[in-house]
Amino acid sequence: MxxxxxxxxxxxxxxxxxxxxxxxxxxxxxxxxxxxxxxxxxxxxxxxxxxxxxxxxxxxxxxxxxxNDKWLAASAKKTASGLRILSISVDREDNENIEMVPLKASAGYLNGYADPEYVSKLPKFYLPMFKQGTYRAFEIKGDSMLPLQSGTVIVGEYVENWGDIKPNDTYVILSQTEGVVYKRIGNRFKENKKLKLISDNPTYEPYEINGEDILEVWKAKAYISTNLPEPMPKPTMESLTSMVADMQRSINKLQQSNN
Structure with a gap:
């Protein structure tokens, strides 16, 4: 060839x-x-x-x-048009792997994310429902994104154009200051501006990171967890009464606004 x-x-x-x-x-x-x-x-x-x-x-x-990947890694990481070079690996049938970044590898990923050799050594798997696009899996820690538990694996799709970031959606963000985090986005991305990151657990305050510190963005597409959902509790007379009262209050407010 x-x-x-x-x-x-x-x-x-x-x-x-x-x-x-x-x-x-x-x-x-x-x-x-x-x-x-x-x-x-x-x-x-x-x-x-x-x-x-x-x-x-x-x-x-x-x-x-x-x-190849090494040639690209040695070149500029970002071209004049904003194209970001991403290291990937493929299986024997030329399908892109989904590389997984476990918790113990999160710190190393910050330094090795652009190194094809490092990426090739990450655990990898393949999901047939994700045929288009490039995906990577990240194990999250802590309780800032409840109800997703610590240890949940987020499968994210690579976002090349950060202008496509949508507020209220969740993303895995790799930044020089925070490392790997999984958060909900609070605003649209603008070059060299701050990006607001929000936890689903309200006990954690939102915070901002500088756009220039961001290295990679992955839009959350699926998650894998060993924590299976609990069965729904059976309704009690007290809970049913409370639900009816809430509905009545909502109806009264709606009627008042229409008058």
Missing amino acids: SIISSNIKFLRKKKGLTQQQFADTIGIKRSLVGAYEEDRADPKYDLLKKIALFFEISVDDFINEAI
């Missing part, structure tokens, strides 16, 4: 694109993408420039460098 073909395949997968999605973006047929990646054909120079521009890599590097 030539350098060009391997680079196209590697960078396309790094972007999380199928051959069809990449072909649609570049404006060519999917069959051509397959031919380029299988080294059955080479893109013409004008198309090569377009592909290199799309991946924000110089044509010279695209032609001469075997681009």
Whole structure:
């Protein structure tokens, strides 16, 4: 396989694109993408420039460098357009793994998150329902996000564009000051501004971190826990009476507001 073909395949997968999605973006047929990646054909120079521009890599590097995770890690972590380089690993069938960051590895992850060798040594698994996107799992600690218990594993989807962060949703945030935390977001992200982090447990006060300290953002998509839910308690006469009283008060307020 030539350098060009391997680079196209590697960078396309790094972007999380199928051959069809990449072909649609570049404006060519999917069959051509397959031919380029299988080294059955080479893109013409004008198309090569377009592909290199799309991946924000110089044509010279695209032609001469075997681009991989280590090469990207050695390059700038953030390009002019805000693309953040993420280290991943894949299984034998070329599916992206879900690497897990257990509690004992949280401190090390702060230093090794951009190191492909470190990431490759993390525990990993695969969930077939998460076929699109890049995911990572983080074990949380403490009671700040009750009812999720300490030891719960949060599966998060990588957020490349932090402008997509939505208030009131929950995320795993990796920052230079706080390390790995799982919190609810209190405001939209703006470059070089503070991000408000809120605990679901109201006994913990919200706090802010500087945007420049944030290293990675993962949107919570699922959780894994060994703490199974307790059965719902049977209603008592006292609880039913209280519920009826609450409903009556709500009806009275609604009637008063309509008068």
